[in-house]
Amino acid sequence: MSVKSSGSVYRVKKRHLGQIKIYSDLDCFSKTERTFLLGLLELCSSLDNIPESDNNLTIDVTRTELQEWLKEKNIGSGDTILKKRSAALTEIGLFKKEKYQRPKCKPADLFILQDATNVLDVPSKRKQFKDHRPHRQKLKEIKTQLIEADAQILDSSLPIRLARSERLWNGVFGSCMRSSRTDPRRTEPFSTIYRIGSDQIEIITSSQSDSEICHVDDQRTIRAVITMVCIEIVERMDLGKEIRNEFYIDIVDLCDIMGLDGSGANRDTVRDSMKRLYSTNFNLILDSESETGHRFAEQFGITPGADDLNFRFLTELDSSIDREYGGGSVRRPRWYRIALHSKTFQDLVDLNVISTFIDNKEILKVSSGLIHIFYTWCCIHVKRSGKRVINITLPDLQKFMIPASRYDNFRDRFLAALKHHQEKNNQVWHQDGVNIINLFGYIVKMEPNLVHDFLFTAYRDKSDPIIGDSSMHNRLLNTGKLQGQLDLS
Numbered sequence: 001m002s003v004k005s006s007g008s009v010y011r012v013k014k015r016h017l018g019q020i021k022i023y024s025d026l027d028c029f030s031k032t033e034r035t036f037l038l039g040l041l042e043l044c045s046s047l048d049n050i051p052e053s054d055n056n057l058t059i060d061v062t063r064t065e066l067q068e069w070l071k072e073k074n075i076g077s078g079d080t081i082l083k084k085r086s087a088a089l090t091e092i093g094l095f096k097k098e099k100y101q102r103p104k105c106k107p108a109d110l111f112i113l114q115d116a117t118n119v120l121d122v123p124s125k126r127k128q129f130k131d132h133r134p135h136r137q138k139l140k141e142i143k144t145q146l147i148e149a150d151a152q153i154l155d156s157s158l159p160i161r162l163a164r165s166e167r168l169w170n171g172v173f174g175s176c177m178r179s180s181r182t183d184p185r186r187t188e189p190f191s192t193i194y195r196i197g198s199d200q201i202e203i204i205t206s207s208q209s210d211s212e213i214c215h216v217d218d219q220r221t222i223r224a225v226i227t228m229v230c231i232e233i234v235e236r237m238d239l240g241k242e243i244r245n246e247f248y249i250d251i252v253d254l255c256d257i258m259g260l261d262g263s264g265a266n267r268d269t270v271r272d273s274m275k276r277l278y279s280t281n282f283n284l285i286l287d288s289e290s291e292t293g294h295r296f297a298e299q300f301g302i303t304p305g306a307d308d309l310n311f312r313f314l315t316e317l318d319s320s321i322d323r324e325y326g327g328g329s330v331r332r333p334r335w336y337r338i339a340l341h342s343k344t345f346q347d348l349v350d351l352n353v354i355s356t357f358i359d360n361k362e363i364l365k366v367s368s369g370l371i372h373i374f375y376t377w378c379c380i381h382v383k384r385s386g387k388r389v390i391n392i393t394l395p396d397l398q399k400f401m402i403p404a405s406r407y408d409n410f411r412d413r414f415l416a417a418l419k420h421h422q423e424k425n426n427q428v429w430h431q432d433g434v435n436i437i438n439l440f441g442y443i444v445k446m447e448p449n450l451v452h453d454f455l456f457t458a459y460r461d462k463s464d465p466i467i468g469d470s471s472m473h474n475r476l477l478n479t480g481k482l483q484g485q486l487d488l489s
Contacts, residue, residue, distance in 0.1 A: 008109040010063075013057070017041060024038060032263070042069075076265070094114055152247045154229060155228075163227045163361040164357070166355055176203045181215050183409075187212060189207075199291075200292070204285065215369065221254075224258050233348055233349055246339055251267050255270055282312075302343075314341075316337065360466045378442040381458070385469075394452055394454040
């Protein structure tokens with residue numbers, strides 16, 4: 001195992017490899033946890049080169065190695081899933097959790113597989129849950145009834161060629177969220193000074209319930225919902241049907257559009273995100289008499305003279321249909337009824353208002369909220385047409401992206417997100433050198449700087465199919481059929 005490997009480490013004794021049948025027959029964990037454990041044992045078996053006599057010697061595998069193995073077998077292998085499975089098996093005593101020290105690195109979690117005999121007295125999990133096959137049929141009945149009632153269903157089976165972003169939620173309010181899921185400002189209100197040109201306005205972010213305040217990773221959920229809502233609105237417009245601010249969504253469809261499998265861990269992640277977006281309020285404080293307040297209100301179509309405005313992305317979020325079908329037997333809500341903020345909804349259905357922008361649909365699969373906000377920054381400042389080249393330092397970029405966060409926290413998380421983006425796209429990351437990043441049509445040059453940490457140069461890829469010169473956006477712009485996009489620079 002490479003000393004440069006990162007993430008958790010799993011340790012299995014040689015003798016445990018001959019006891020796969022025993023582990024398989026245990027009934028103290030769920031089916032998905034069993035699949036995970038057997039996948040780990042199979043991987044260790046494939047790596048086994050220990051002499052047969054040395055049954056107490058161990059095999060170590062990294063989280064990355066395990067993820068690649070599970071992925072090949074179409075078994076859930078995301079970071080969240082592995083953490084959940086590992087925690088569950090540790091809780092019942094099948095894993096012993098210790099620390100694994102790597103040279104010049106923080107200690108990683110070490111999960112050591114224990115003897116099957118250690119958990120023989122743990123209560124069975126197989127009997128805790130009822131047979132859910134009847135309730136799967138109920139879920140089909142739900143969708144059938146919604147279709148018959150002409151409900152507005154956000155369905156991932158519709159063709160999704162492009163993603164959509166919304167100017168307030170993916171732009172202004174994206175900069176006023178917590179900087180990460182570990183940001184300690186979970187429930188306490190905080191203030192952000194948002195820059196609009198050379199002027200500033202104040203936005204106070206708070207929670208309206210006991211739920212956490214949303215964080216930047218919720219940007220993906222916003223983009224996914226806006227995309228699906230826009231598709232449904234266009235379809236109903238084409239058919240001449242009434243459009244209401246009431247949409248039904250299957251949480252599995254929402255996972256699907258984000259490129260996530262419908263596993264329980266992913267569903268919980270998206271449910272929690274929806275809950276945060278329902279409970280988080282953005283209080284926009286404007287001086288309507290000032291030039292800045294007037295300009296902001298004009299650009300975003302806000303009622304003239306309004307000084308104190310409150311916005312929540314989701315103003316209604318309930319799962320009453322799930323409780324009607326299945327009662328307590330359904331462990332988690334699956335169908336949701338949602339409503340958007342009234343102004344957002346009105347902007348989406350008004351053909352005279354340009355409130356959304358076309359995005360590359362691949363960004364919906366990006367989990368890092370900082371990458372989403374950086375992409376939005378490029379959209380606003382580099383734009384989607386023309387020849388603009390923007391140069392900016394990392395400290396100045398932070399003032400635009402997440403101004404209320406600590407700079408050192410932002411820097412570390414942002415650089416980690418960019419590195420992950422490069423590696424995921426099979427690009428080499430130069431730790432102390434220059435990196436050229438393709439951000440869904442924007443080319444970003446990132447170079448170290450002794451004074452400002454890093455300098456960024458961003459410009460548009462003219463050959464990109466979404467924002468390039470031959471894109472639909474630019475063809476319409478050239479024919480005069482499309483207004484110029486919003487200028488917040």
